[in-house]
Amino acid sequence: MSRAARLGAVGAGTAFVAALIVYYIVSFLMVTPPGVAATGSKPRVHLTLQTVASFGHEPHTDWVSYLARSPGGKWVHSTVLHVPSYSTVTVTVYQFDTATGLRNPFWGQPHGTIGGTFNVDGKTLKVLDPDLASHTFAIPDLGVTVPLKGVADDAKNQCSVAPCNLSEAHTTVTFSFKTGKPGKFRWQCFVPCAAGFPLGFGGPMQSIGWMDGYLMVG
Amino acid sequence: MTTIAGERMPRHGIRILTIWLVLTAIAVPLIVLVLGPHLPPSRLTAEAASQRDANIVMTALLVPIALLVVVFFVYSFAFFRQSGDAILDGPPIKGHSGAQLLWIVLTSVTVLALAVWGSYTLVVSAHGAGGGQGPSPIAQPKGHEHALPVQVIGQQWEWTFRFPTYGGLETRDLAIPVHTVVAFHVTSLDVTHSFWAYELGVKADAVAGVDNVAYVNARNTGSFQIRCAELCGLWHGHMAKTGHVLTMQAFRAWIALARKQNAAVAKYLPDYNRVYFPAPLRRAG
Numbered sequence: 001m002s003r004a005a006r007l008g009a010v011g012a013g014t015a016f017v018a019a020l021i022v023y024y025i026v027s028f029l030m031v032t033p034p035g036v037a038a039t040g041s042k043p044r045v046h047l048t049l050q051t052v053a054s055f056g057h058e059p060h061t062d063w064v065s066y067l068a069r070s071p072g073g074k075w076v077h078s079t080v081l082h083v084p085s086y087s088t089v090t091v092t093v094y095q096f097d098t099a100t101g102l103r104n105p106f107w108g109q110p111h112g113t114i115g116g117t118f119n120v121d122g123k124t125l126k127v128l129d130p131d132l133a134s135h136t137f138a139i140p141d142l143g144v145t146v147p148l149k150g151v152a153d154d155a156k157n158q159c160s161v162a163p164c165n166l167s168e169a170h171t172t173v174t175f176s177f178k179t180g181k182p183g184k185f186r187w188q189c190f191v192p193c194a195a196g197f198p199l200g201f202g203g204p205m206q207s208i209g210w211m212d213g214y215l216m217v218g
Numbered sequence: 219m220t221t222i223a224g225e226r227m228p229r230h231g232i233r234i235l236t237i238w239l240v241l242t243a244i245a246v247p248l249i250v251l252v253l254g255p256h257l258p259p260s261r262l263t264a265e266a267a268s269q270r271d272a273n274i275v276m277t278a279l280l281v282p283i284a285l286l287v288v289v290f291f292v293y294s295f296a297f298f299r300q301s302g303d304a305i306l307d308g309p310p311i312k313g314h315s316g317a318q319l320l321w322i323v324l325t326s327v328t329v330l331a332l333a334v335w336g337s338y339t340l341v342v343s344a345h346g347a348g349g350g351q352g353p354s355p356i357a358q359p360k361g362h363e364h365a366l367p368v369q370v371i372g373q374q375w376e377w378t379f380r381f382p383t384y385g386g387l388e389t390r391d392l393a394i395p396v397h398t399v400v401a402f403h404v405t406s407l408d409v410t411h412s413f414w415a416y417e418l419g420v421k422a423d424a425v426a427g428v429d430n431v432a433y434v435n436a437r438n439t440g441s442f443q444i445r446c447a448e449l450c451g452l453w454h455g456h457m458a459k460t461g462h463v464l465t466m467q468a469f470r471a472w473i474a475l476a477r478k479q480n481a482a483v484a485k486y487l488p489d490y491n492r493v494y495f496p497a498p499l500r501r502a503g
Contacts (some may be wrong), residue, residue: 103407104371106378106388109483116479127482140376140456143390186453188375192408201374201408206452 033078033209035216036068042084050075050094050170051135051148055210056161063204064097064135064193064211067163075163079213085182088114091146095171096164097134099150100191100200105130107190110175112144118175120149136190139215144177145190185215230297238289242282249278259419262442262463263434264359265348266419268339275335279328350404350413350422350430353492359433365401368394369490372404372411372424375453377444381473382490388483389476392444392461395469396436404430405493411450415461417442424448429492436463 001009038045048069055065055077067075083089102108108130110118117124134150148171151158155169164170189211192200204210254274261267341357351357359365369380370392381387392415394400404413404422411424413432417440422432439462446457464472477484488494 104373104378105486105488106480106483108486109480111390127486130486138376140453186456188453190373190376192374201451205374208452212452 033080033213034076035080035082036070036076036078037082038084038089039071043087045083045087045089047081047083047089047091048094049091049137050162050164051097052159052162052164053097054160054162060204060210062196063207065162065204065209066189066211066213077162077209079187079209079211080216081187081213082216082218083179085179085217087179088176089179090174090176091137093137093148093173094164094166095134095148095150095173096159096168097150097193098153098155098158099132099134100193102130102133102136102147102190103192103200104190107136107138107145108133108147110146112139112142112177113146114176114178118146118173120173121171133191135193135211137187138190139177139185139187141185142177142179142215144187146173146175148173179217182217185217186212187215188212228297230293234289234293237293238282238286241285241289245281245285246278249281250274253277258416259348260417260442262417262438262440263419263436265434266417267437269348269419272336272339275332279332348419348421348432350402350432353429353431355431355433357433359399359435361399361435362401362433365399365433366395367401367403368392369492370402370404370413370422370424371494372406372408372413372446372450372457374408374451375446375457377411377413377446377457377459380490384473384477385484386487386490387473387477388480388487390459391476392459393464393469393472394434394436394461395466396439396463398466399433399435402432402434403492404432407494409450410448411457412447414445414447415442416445418461421447427493427495439463439465439468 038047040046050067050069052065052067054062057077065077066079068078068081070076109127110116110125117126119125120128128147128149130147132149133147135148136145137148138145151169151171157167157169159165159168159170189205192205193211194200194203194205197203197205205212208214254270254277257270257273257277259266259269261270355362367382369382371378371380371388376390377392379389379392381389402413402415402420402422404424405428406424406426408426410426412421413424414421415434418434418436420432420434422430424430442461442463444457444459444461446454448454450457462472
């Protein structure tokens with residue numbers, strides 16, 4: 001093989017590898033869901049979320065998911081939430097999914113919320129019967145976990161496609177927590193709610209934008 | 219000087235041996251006295267101290283061997299170079315039964331001594347290797363009958379801890395008392411995790427349905443890092459905490475506070491058990 005041919009082969013190989021790297025990075029950036037900012041302003045802001053039993057759209061019509069409401073009032077399929085630092089964040093979760101139960105009943109007690117309590121359909125609670133939980137909203141690095149009460153199995157008018165609206169069967173869970181210094185904190189659900197996956201922890205439980213996300217404290 | 223074909227040659231073997239001996243005499247004390255105190259994991263517990271001692275001994279043994287290779291390599295570069303035309307073949311190498319015997323004896327003694335020492339550390343001293351020993355531990359430290367049981371529960375993606383002798387209390391944080399034998403009972407609620415309490419010298423697999431026991435006896439108060447050492451899913455890298463070794467008085471105060479903080483959920487916790495098979499194992503949909 002001539003010197004020019006060898007150089008050409010090496011150049012082509014290098015270009016191919018570089019293209020693969022660029023493709024990987026672009027793909028990764030493309031699948032990161034858009035960020036949703038809290039409403040209000042520092043030091044008191046509000047996040048509004050909903051959980052749905054099945055997203056109802058491509059690419060995963062039957063995956064369970066969180067959605068976040070943008071400051072403009074539109075439901076966005078995202079779990080990347082932006083809140084200010086050193087603020088009180090009040091979260092309202094409209095819970096449209098039915099109860100699965102907690103694998104570890106320990107998570108039936110809220111942690112890290114202001115007052116150590118949370119509010120379910122207007123009632124202030126210190127603990128939720130673990131069997132009634134559908135999901136949790138947990139930010140382990142901030143010490144926050146809150147169980148979310150599920151809709152009764154026999155409830156009428158259950159939602160099947162996101163975004164759900166408040167005329168459909170749901171529970172409303174509200175709680176507040178404080179943010180500290182800026183940072184990027186993961187949040188997740190502690191209920192094994194990924195239907196059809198081993199141990200209930202595959203698919204949406206392992207995918208940012210579904211049952212896991214980031215709290216961007218800025 | 220030796221002579222080959224009438225030409226006087228330096229005694230390369232003696233030179234290499236001398237350089238190696240000098241470097242070894244310098245390096246080994248440095249390894250033991252300077253690097254040793256910084257080798258992992260720590261001396262926070264008797265078990266961790268044994269592991270650090272093992273790391274020091276192994277490094278101190280390894281360095282002379284590595285130095286011998288490096289000295290020979292560098293010496294060869296410096297003195298056995300030949301440029302220009304091809305040279306004549308060297309003299310034939312003959313076997314040396316004395317050197318061979320010495321090599322066999324030295325390596326055999328070294329390996330056997332390490333085996334004896336390792337077995338003693340593992341079983342007789344009862345410090346173990348820091349890994350879990352399963353539900354029926356062989357290496358049990360003195361006083362293990364009165365060990366404080368602490369259950370470590372791995373779950374995607376967080377550790378929780380139960381204290382059966384304190385009413386089955388479950389906590390998100392871990393504290394243990396100093397100068398007390400602690401029996402960690404490591405298990406999982408879902409996939410396989412690995413409880414790695416670095417400064418305690420413990421790395422025990424957390425497997426659903428398995429009670430994996432690891433003992434520690436903390437020698438000082440302080441803090442230790444907890445990690446998951448088994449790739450367990452999306453947030454594996456975030457299963458990190460800082461644990462604390464407290465005085466017995468501070469530990470009791472910590473337990474009392476934890477019981478108060480977690481009182482609301484106590485009635486919902488299952489009875490303490492070595493392993494759990496909690497529902498739901500699979501969501502219906």
